[in-house]
Amino acid sequence: MKHDDLSEREVVASRGSSPPPSGWQGAIARFFKFDEFNTNFRTEVLAGVTTFMTMAYILAVNPGILSNAIFLSQPQDLFGELVIATALSSAIATLVMGLTANYPFALAPGMGLNAFFAFSVVLALKIDWRVALSAVLIEGLIFIALTLSNIRSQIIKAIPECLKQATAAGIGLFIAYIGLAGDPKTGGAGIIVAHPATKTALGNFAQPTTLVAIAGILITAAFVARRIKGALLWGILATALLGWILRIAPAPSGIVALPQWPGDLFGQAVVGLSQIGRTNIWDLVAVTFVFLFIDLFDTIGTLAGVGTQAGYIDENGELPRASEALMADAVGTTVGAILGTSTVTTYIESAAGVSEGGRTGFTAVVTAILFTLSIFFIPLLSAVPAFATAPALLIVGVLMAGNVRMIRWDDPAESIPSFLTILLMPLTYSIAEGLAIGFITYPLIKSFQGKAHEISLAVWILAGIFVLRFVLMAVRSGS
Numbered sequence: 001m002k003h004d005d006l007s008e009r010e011v012v013a014s015r016g017s018s019p020p021p022s023g024w025q026g027a028i029a030r031f032f033k034f035d036e037f038n039t040n041f042r043t044e045v046l047a048g049v050t051t052f053m054t055m056a057y058i059l060a061v062n063p064g065i066l067s068n069a070i071f072l073s074q075p076q077d078l079f080g081e082l083v084i085a086t087a088l089s090s091a092i093a094t095l096v097m098g099l100t101a102n103y104p105f106a107l108a109p110g111m112g113l114n115a116f117f118a119f120s121v122v123l124a125l126k127i128d129w130r131v132a133l134s135a136v137l138i139e140g141l142i143f144i145a146l147t148l149s150n151i152r153s154q155i156i157k158a159i160p161e162c163l164k165q166a167t168a169a170g171i172g173l174f175i176a177y178i179g180l181a182g183d184p185k186t187g188g189a190g191i192i193v194a195h196p197a198t199k200t201a202l203g204n205f206a207q208p209t210t211l212v213a214i215a216g217i218l219i220t221a222a223f224v225a226r227r228i229k230g231a232l233l234w235g236i237l238a239t240a241l242l243g244w245i246l247r248i249a250p251a252p253s254g255i256v257a258l259p260q261w262p263g264d265l266f267g268q269a270v271v272g273l274s275q276i277g278r279t280n281i282w283d284l285v286a287v288t289f290v291f292l293f294i295d296l297f298d299t300i301g302t303l304a305g306v307g308t309q310a311g312y313i314d315e316n317g318e319l320p321r322a323s324e325a326l327m328a329d330a331v332g333t334t335v336g337a338i339l340g341t342s343t344v345t346t347y348i349e350s351a352a353g354v355s356e357g358g359r360t361g362f363t364a365v366v367t368a369i370l371f372t373l374s375i376f377f378i379p380l381l382s383a384v385p386a387f388a389t390a391p392a393l394l395i396v397g398v399l400m401a402g403n404v405r406m407i408r409w410d411d412p413a414e415s416i417p418s419f420l421t422i423l424l425m426p427l428t429y430s431i432a433e434g435l436a437i438g439f440i441t442y443p444l445i446k447s448f449q450g451k452a453h454e455i456s457l458a459v460w461i462l463a464g465i466f467v468l469r470f471v472l473m474a475v476r477s478g479s
Contacts, residue, residue: 028362032102037359043229044104047358048366050233051106052374054349054392055090055367056381059374062086062109066342069122070129072264081262084375085339091371093332093344098364101324104353105306106367107332110345113294117342121287130272133337135284137269139291140334140343147330153322156300158458161317163438165406166418168305170425170434171348172400177426179393182386187249189213189390208248213387215242220391232352232392240388249385259375265340293469295343297432299329302346305431309400310354348431351396413449417442436466 021029025041034040063082071077086109093107121132146152159167182188184203190210195201203210220235228234243249276284303326307319314320325346332344353363374381404422409415417438425434440463443455 032360032362034360034362039357039359041362043357044360044362045366046230046233047104047353047356047363049370050230050236050356050392051104051350051353051358051363052367052370053233053236053384054352054389054396055106055108055347056374056384057386057389058090058108058111059083059086059378059381061111062114062341065114065118066109069118069132070265070340078262078264080260081265082341083378084259085262085265085336085341087371087375089332089336089339089341089344091368092335093328094364094371095368096331097325097328097346098361098368100361101321101328102361103307103312103321103325104310104358104360104363105303105325105328105346105350106353106364107329107344107346108371109336109341110295110298110343110347113291113298113343113345114341116290116294125283125287127283127287128272128275128278130268131275131278131284132272132287133269133340133342134272134276135288136291136343137273137334137337138288139295140330140332140337142292143295143330143333144327147323147326150323152296152300152326153319154458155296155462156304156322157316157318158456158462159300159304159317159435159439160414160417160442160459162407162414162418163421163435163442164304164308164313164317165403166421166438167301167425167431167435168308168403169401170422171302171305171351171431172397172403173422174397174426174429174431174434175348175351175393175400176397179390179397182390184209184387187385187387189387191390208246209243209385209387212239212243212246212248213390215239216388216391217394220395224395230356232356232395235391235395236384236388239391240384243385243388244383249387250383252380252383254379256376257379259378262340267338268340269337291343294430294432295329295333295345297435298430299326299346301431301435302348302350305400306346306348306351306354308403309351310359349393349396351400352392355396355399413442413445413451416445436469439463440466 021041029041063079063086066082067076067079070082090108097103097105097107117132121127122129177192180189181192182190184190184207187209190203190207191213192200193203205211216235216239219238220231223231223234244251303319303322307313312319319325329346336344407414407418420441421434421438424437425431428434439459443459443463446452446455
């Protein structure tokens with residue numbers, strides 16, 4: 001048979017390559033530009049599943065935290081509705097991210113922000129939870145305006161290159177710390193625990209959850225070392241299965257359950273707007289500002305860090321399609337408030353999917369689909385113990401820490417701010433705080449070198465904002 005007589009598919013096969021996808025898979029590949037990002041359907045699906053598995057804990061943790069403040073007659077009575085609100089807000093925001101920005105980033109109600117909402121805003125300041133949801137709604141609307149005005153994109157552009165690399169490495173340490181320091185009493189790994197004398201220490205290896213978590217780390221590390229596709233996902237599943245078999249974690253009590261529409265939550269943020277007059281207006285303004293600040297710089301830090309890890313940051317230090325990514329975050333927060341949950345933000349666990357090869361928005365679409373389906377599988381997903389995700393978070397931390405190679409450690413103006421950024425993210429348990437210290441020290445040390453002229457006006461403005469915030473925090477805590 002002559003070469004001319006071969007079909008295109010046969011010619012491709014004869015070269016030892018896979019033919020391009022056709023049909024609906026081909027349409028997906030073209031829409032998300034698989035060829036441009038050197039990825040394929042299977043890799044994107046696997047990455048999406050991995051991201052979801054590392055984030056699935058939020059379906060139980062977020063309702064558990066918010067239930068202390070959001071309830072009708074007693075705490076936890078709206079737990080079921082909060083689960084649905086969490087899943088749907090995560091799905092909608094993540095879907096918008098995938099379809100409009102074409103990034104493999106997933107979103108969900110932010111940890112830390114949910115605790116601030118419940119314990120500081122509602123319980124400590126005695127602000128009605130409906131009004132607190134209104135503050136989140138206002139925050140989301142402000143973010144939409146800031147995104148449309150391109151201010152948030154300019155902030156990402158203003159981050160010095162060394163701080164982008166440091167943010168990626170700092171996030172890596174942060175999520176590894178989250179995985180290792182989970183409370184064993186609630187199913188966490190307990191490898192790192194609190195200690196009254198040394199602040200933190202190695203955990204108790206007599207704890208069954210700690211031993212299984214260590215076994216899971218070794219299993220996952222073996223999968224990674226053997227370059228098994230989907231190593232992080234298989235590591236999560238293997239660790240969870242080991243915990244169930246050994247009866248260290250309760251096995252799933254069921255698989256499927258009918259979801260409960262959050263009727264007592266839906267639209268309460270709008271209702272809360274009519275009750276703002278009954279609230280101390282300055283407390284409400286302060287609360288809204290804190291929501292704005294933490295979400296803004298957590299999201300920017302995550303996009304810059306994970307974007308750097310995935311190779312999205314271009315030669316000008318910019319994140320392409322940053323406005324679309326930030327709009328997804330703003331829309332997620334706004335929709336989340338209407339559904340009845342606290343601020344929705346971009347998750348650092350997205351790095352797990354990136355580490356599995358996810359490079360396009362289809363990874364996010366897969367994660368969004370799984371969040372939607374999860375409302376029918378809450379009994380199964382809630383049974384995956386926290387210690388099962390510790391191995392994946394640790395390995396992602398290892399991979400992201402490699403970004404320190406791009407920092408010029410022989411230049412104090414880069415090394416000192418970068419080190420402080422990396423160090424303080426896990427120690428303060430906040431991406432925003434670590435980035436704040438980096439932003440303040442970078443222009444100062446540059447100035448000490450006599451290079452103040454190299455610092456852009458945007459960097460000085462942001463440094464000033466961070467300094468002002470710390471001053472106001474000090475004044476408030478001292479009064």
